Structure formats: structure tokens, C-alpha cells
Amino acid sequence: MSAAGIVAAPLLSVRDLTIGLPRSGGRPVSIVEGISFDVGPGERMGIVGESGSGKSLTLRAIAGLLPRGVEILSGRVEYDGADLLTMAPPARRALMGPEIAMIFQEPMTALNPVMRVGNQIAEGPRRHLGLTAEEAAARAVSMMASTGIPDPARRAKAYPHELSGGLRQRIMIAMAVSCRPRLLLCDEPTTALDVTVQLQVLKLLERLCVDTGTALVFVTHDLAVVNQTCTELSVMYAGHIVEAGRAKEAFRQPRHPYTEGLLNSAPDFDRPERELVAIPGFPADVTDRPPGCSFAPRCGYVRERCMHSVPPLREVAPGRLAACFESDRMVEAPA
Numbered sequence: 001m002s003a004a005g006i007v008a009a010p011l012l013s014v015r016d017l018t019i020g021l022p023r024s025g026g027r028p029v030s031i032v033e034g035i036s037f038d039v040g041p042g043e044r045m046g047i048v049g050e051s052g053s054g055k056s057l058t059l060r061a062i063a064g065l066l067p068r069g070v071e072i073l074s075g076r077v078e079y080d081g082a083d084l085l086t087m088a089p090p091a092r093r094a095l096m097g098p099e100i101a102m103i104f105q106e107p108m109t110a111l112n113p114v115m116r117v118g119n120q121i122a123e124g125p126r127r128h129l130g131l132t133a134e135e136a137a138a139r140a141v142s143m144m145a146s147t148g149i150p151d152p153a154r155r156a157k158a159y160p161h162e163l164s165g166g167l168r169q170r171i172m173i174a175m176a177v178s179c180r181p182r183l184l185l186c187d188e189p190t191t192a193l194d195v196t197v198q199l200q201v202l203k204l205l206e207r208l209c210v211d212t213g214t215a216l217v218f219v220t221h222d223l224a225v226v227n228q229t230c231t232e233l234s235v236m237y238a239g240h241i242v243e244a245g246r247a248k249e250a251f252r253q254p255r256h257p258y259t260e261g262l263l264n265s266a267p268d269f270d271r272p273e274r275e276l277v278a279i280p281g282f283p284a285d286v287t288d289r290p291p292g293c294s295f296a297p298r299c300g301y302v303r304e305r306c307m308h309s310v311p312p313l314r315e316v317a318p319g320r321l322a323a324c325f326e327s328d329r330m331v332e333a334p335a
Helices: 055-063 089-095 118-127 133-146 166-177 195-212 225-227 248-254 256-262 327-332
Strands: 012-023 026-039 044-048 073-081 100-103 183-187 215-220 232-237 239-245 313-318 320-322
Touching: 012 055, 012 133, 026 055, 026 073, 026 232, 044 055, 044 195, 044 225, 055 073, 055 183, 055 327, 118 133, 118 166, 118 183, 133 166, 166 195, 166 225, 183 195, 183 225, 195 215, 195 225, 215 225, 225 248, 232 248, 239 248, 239 256, 256 327
Parallel strands: 044 215, 044 232, 100 183, 183 215
Antiparallel strands: 012 026, 012 073, 232 239, 239 320, 313 320
16 A cells, blocks of 8 residues: 555456366366455465465466466456456567566476576576676576575586576576566475575565565465465465465464364474374365365364355455355354
């Protein structure tokens, strides 16, 4: 919000995004359904959920990098007021790098195996920022140092296969932030990093958002990373957002049983004596969802109507959304 009290328009706006598998002669199979959220300049949105919840597919749909055979069935993805889904491919590709950047989960498949890593980082600043070869090379070394790579000048001359998985991941991060993008999409970017380097990288991303107004969408299964890095939170289960709101508030008082289950199954280093409680059962099959709430078979708050009716994503408190009929009971329940 500006000093005049005017709410700034979101940089990224996703509305009713549905992703699925088309089938000839039949209805398509929806994997992700009705996803909506906004991310403004400088905001940091975390998307969490178990494997298969659809969080990475949502991120790849925004970037236009869905796997072969998977398509966007409906919805809008607007960047700075323009719908990316109807934009001409050359115009959309021109945004990738200087405007929108993505950090992938597996760097070995994203990096060019026959190109030195320093040159791969320098390619973006040369093309998009107009830097000379010498300036771009210096910027590449600087970005490598900022991600905690030791002896960056020497390692800039290495090929991807000569580096460890953690170093390759930091190369990917350096590539993504080298042009200071306005929107940064992160798909589990710190998975291969040890905790000390992870902290350094998270601080780098946070500083980028605070100093330059970059909007961040951070997909992860690590609740501690979201708690440390993100200001906003969306929780996904079986292809749907089931809870959304301010991250600190959601962690302090979850309003969906799935969010509560994730928190109860995650270690709390402030309370090491707390017993971890696993979520019972197995994640729902998105190709064969139950008729009611997808989480009902695993839920401790389940009621009869949960088995037959799908709860809508609704406001349960100021700035808090939850798709649960029993959300109010969770507040009344003992901690």
C-alpha cells in the first residue's frame, strides 16, 4: 500500500487457473483446479504442500514450461496487467530473464553441459542489460560470490559436471538473479544446499525483494523455509488451494486441518521435546478425487457433509481464506 493509502496493483495475478491432461473424445483430467492468488511488488509468496499437490505445475504454468501433454485448460495468468496465456510466444519469451526468472529444482537438467558456468550466468546480463563481455563476466563472478560459492573466479571456468550438486544449484540461483528480475519463480531452490548456505541464499532472495521490489513465488515442502522467507502463504492439497493468508498468522493459527497436519509433522527446533504427528493415510489421487472434500479421508475434524460436499475457499478471518466447513472448530479446539 502506498503512502496515500492506495493499494498497488499486483505484479502477478493468477485467476481460476486449471491445468490438466486433455483426452480425445472425453473430458480432460484436471490436475490443478481453480487456483487464484496475487503477488505484489516486493511480496514473497510461499506455496507449500506434499509431493503431487500441484504446486510445481502451477509455477511452471506461470513460466510457460508445462511438461509435454499437460495443458492449461482455463484461467488467466496476468503479469503487470498483461495475460501471459494469450501473449504471442516471442513477446512472452522476451519477458523471461529481465522481467521473469525461474530457479529450477534440478540444476543438472537446466544447465548447458557444454558451456562454462560463468558464461551461462553472463549470457543474461549481456543480452538483456547490454553489458560488455568483460562487464558481464565480472557480474557473473560477483553473483556467484553472493550465493556463497568459494573461489568464484576459478569456478566460473568450470563445466556443470565438474561441480557438486549444491554448487550447481547456486549457479542456477546466480543465473536467475543476475538481471534483477521483477518476478522470481522458485521451485524448491534450496533443496540441495546445506543449512548454512541455505540461510545465505534465503537472505539473498529476501534482500533482492526488499531492495528492488522483486516479487517472489517460492514453492517448497519445507515449512521452516517459508516461515523464514515468505510473507504470504498458500497451502495446496490435491490440486487446490485449501488455505491462504499471511504466513505468520497461518503458522500461529492454521484454519485448515491439512495445514495443521503439516505443522504437526514438522520438527520445531524451539520445542525439541514436541512429538511429531504424521498425517494419516495417503494423498488423494487427483485423477480420482472423492466426491466431497479431498482431505476428508485423512481429517480429524471430518463430519458427514465433508464426505459429500466440496467446501469452497472462503474468508474465515480478515485476510484469511480456508476451504473447510469446520474451520471455526479448529480455533475452538485445544492447542
